[in-house]
Each structure stands twice: as C-alpha cells, then as structure tokens.
Amino acid sequence: MNSTDLLIVWSDSPGVSAAIWLVLLVFVMYLARTPAHQLIHSVSGTLRSALRLAARSLRKMEERLSCRNKEVILANGRDTAERAIEREFHRVNAVVSRDLAEYPAIHREIKETLDRIEADYQNASDVPPLPPAWLDAVDTISKVAKGGDSTVARILENIAETLEDAHKETLKAYQDNSRERHALLKDMQPGWRKLQQSVGQAQGAVAGLDKRTRSIDAHMQHYEEVRRGEDHAARMLTSSSLTQFFISGLVLVIAILGGVINFQLIALPMSEMVGGTSQLGPLRTADVAAIVIIMVEVAMGLFLLESLRITRLFPVIGSMDDAMRKRMIVITFSILFILASIEASLAYMRDLLAMDREAIAQSLAGSDVVEAQFRWIPSIGQMVMGFILPFTLAFVAIPLESFIHSSRTVMGLAMAGLLRGVAFLLRLLGNLSYQLGKVLVSLYDLVIMLPLRIEQMIAGRSKKQEPSLDEGYEDEVPVEALPSKRPTK
Secondary structure (H helix, E strand, O other), rough: OOOOHHHHOOOOOHHHHHHHHHHHHHHHHHOOEEEEEEHHHEEEHHHHHHHHHHHHHHHHHHHHHHHHHHHHHHHHOOOOHHHHHHHHHHHHHHHHHOOHHHHHHHHHHHHHHHHHHHHHHHOOOOOOOOOHHHHHHHHHHHHOOOOOOOHHHHHHHHHHHHHHHHHHHHHHHHHHHHHHHHHHHHHHHHHHHHHHHHHHHHHHHHHHHHHHOOOOOOHHHHHHHHHHHOOOOOHHHHHHHHHHHHHHHHHHHHHHHHHHHHHHHHHHHHHHHHOOOOOEEEEHHHHHHHHHHHHHHHHHHHHHHOOOOOOOHHHHHOHHHHHHHHHHHHHHHHHHHHHHHHHHHHHHHHHHHHHHHHHHHHHHOOOOOOOOOOOOOHHHHHHHHHHHHHHHHHHOOHHHHHHHHHEEEEEEEEHHHHHHHHHHHOOOHHHHHHHHHHHEEEEEEEHHHHOHHHHHHHHHHHHHHHOHHHHHHHHOOOOOOOOOEEEOO
C-alpha cells in the first residue's frame, strides 16, 4: 500500500479522505497532548542543561588557561627584567672598572695640582713694597720754607731730588714684582686646565654611574610589579608580547623572502653541480641541495648568536665556559664565511650559465652572438648579494627567539578567546533549545486548537452548572434550623 491508496481509504475523493485523516491526526494529537508536552519539555530542558554544563566546563577551562597564561607572561617578564637588571649591573661594573678605578690617581693628581696652584697663588699675591721710614722725615724737611738762603735752597733741592729718586726706585721695584707675579699666574694656567680636565673626567664617570643607577631603579620597580603579579604589569607584558609577535613575524617574513632570493641565486648552478635531472621524490636534487645550504647558513648564524649570548634558545651553549664559546664563535663564523664565499662563486657561475644559454639561443636562432656591454656590473652585483645574504640570514635568530617566546602568549590568548566564544555559543544554543521547546509546545497546541477550544467551552459550561456551597447547604438543612441572620464570612 502506497500513499495514494491511503488517500482513498475512507472515500473515493482524496480531499474527503485527507480531511478524515487530518481529523484523526488532530484527535490523536489531542489525546497525546500531555505526554507530548512532557516529552518536548524534557528534551529541551535536557539539551539546555547539557549545553549549559558544557559551557560551564569550557568557562572553567578558559579561566584555568587564563591563569596559566598570566603565569607564563609574568615568568617571561621576570626573566626579561632579570636579564635587563643583570645587563645594567654589567654596565655599572664596566663604568666602575674603566673610570672610577682610576679615581685614586685622579684624586692624587687633583690634590697635587691644587697644592701647586696654592703655592703659586701665595707667591703671586700683590704686596706693594713699603717706602723707607726716613722718606717721611725727608719729605717734611723738603717742604720747609727756603727763606731766601741759597745754601738752604740748594740743600732742600737735593733733598727733593733724593726723595724723587727714592720714589722711582720704589715704583720700579713694584713693577718688577708685578711682572714676576703675572709670570707666576701665567704658569698657573696649565695647572688650571689640567685640574678642569680631571674634574670633568671624574664628573662624567659619576654622571654615567648615576644614570645607570636610575635605570636600575626603574628596572627594579618593574621587576617588583611583575613579581607581585599585578594586573597592570600583566597587561603591559601582554601588550608587549603582542607587539613583539607581530614585529618579529614581519621580520621573519622579510627573512623568508630573502631566503627565496638566495635560493634563486644558487638553484641554477647547483643543478649543474649535482645534476639537473636527478630527483628526491617530487623535488629536484638541486633544489634540495640549495635549501640545505640555506638552512645550514641559518643554523650557523643561530649558533654564532648563541655563542655571543645575544640569543638564548639553547641554554647548553650559553652555559659553556668562555674558552669554549670563543672556539665555537671562531668555528661557526668560519663555516658561515666559507658558505658565503661558496654562494658568491655560485652566483657568479649562475651569471656565466645565463650568458651561455643566451649565446646558445642566439646561435640556434641563426643570429650572431652579441656580447652585452658592461656585463661585469650584474656579475659583481650577484656575487655581492650571494656573499651578503648568508650573513643577513644569520641574524634571523633574533626575531625567531622573540617570535617563539611571544607566540606562547599569543596562542594562549587565542585559545582562551576561542574557549570563551565556544562557551558563549553553547549557552546561546542551550537557551535557544529551551525557547524552541516552548515554541514547539505552542505549535502543538495550535494544531489541536479546535479540540482544546471545545474542551474549554465544555469545562466553562460545567463550571457554571455546579451549585455553590451556600445553595447546597440550604437544600440540605431545614429552614427551621437556619439562624435568623446568616453569619458574615
């Protein structure tokens, strides 16, 4: 029996049969109204509880992940602050060893210079010579009236001349003394300059040390905030990690582009060295060899920076003694220099191969082979690029370290945001399922609206026909037994 046969079970007319089936369906749904409502409410409530429970679990997981991210950020911040403080203390040690270690000698030199200047100053003091005591008596006698006596006048003139000669000698002695004093003051000038230079040197050392101490104070304050786990420090470290992530990612992209250029420089000549037809799986052997050379250059640059203690990706290298580190620096730099020289020669070989291919193409075309002028300019440019690019790729370890350390923070924040979003979505779905259950109940009642309306009408009519409590009481109790006044309810 198919669906067509079902339509003509009750009547030959499909419309009448469909109406009968609809009436039967509505009647069955009316009879199953209460179980259906319970089923809908149970399914929607269960789905809502399950989704809310899953959302609460994800929320707890997100909180634990956020706490873990904060611990990682603060740990990285403590490590960075400790390294900065250690670097500042090394600089202070260098200032003390280079400048303040000579402070006793500078102090002794300043003291000797000051003593010498003091002695010269005492010798250069301006003390005018005193005239002899008898000059006053002679001056008094020379001023006595002559009285017309020629002898007395001549004697007084001689006394006046003697007095003038004495004044001239005193003035000459004072001028000689002033000349000697000026010579001593002139000799003091190199001492003053030397003293000024020594004082300036000591002042510069102290000023540099004061600057370093202020920087140490700032780093120590930041370190205390990180150690206490303050939210302000965590936010600042998170912002710094995000900045480092994007900047280091941009630098890594630039380094990758440089590696691609480096690959193009050496891929063609490598095909002539290892064979252009041999392959390793889907890749050509020449391409694999060029990639290996570039990776070795990056690794040597990484080991070189680790030996110089610029990066700290490998603690084993950083914990080596100074002699071993110096040997490793020499070895890695030598290997890097050799690889750079090889790349320069391969770049030159690439230019020669390009010239040969161009000549072959011209000869096959039947034209004369023409040598381009100034062909040596691109050859030198390719050799320089082949020599410089390996050293440039060696510094990729610095942004790589920053990218690795900051990626932990960024991934933690991304996972926390993802968990928070999924938890919100689950709570939203749970509420939607609960509201959807209510909508389904309303739709169910809407389908069986006619029987429900009939039921309500019958219930309302039966409720009106039911006697009240007072009427029933009056029918059952005799009139004589009733009180004269009905009690107030």
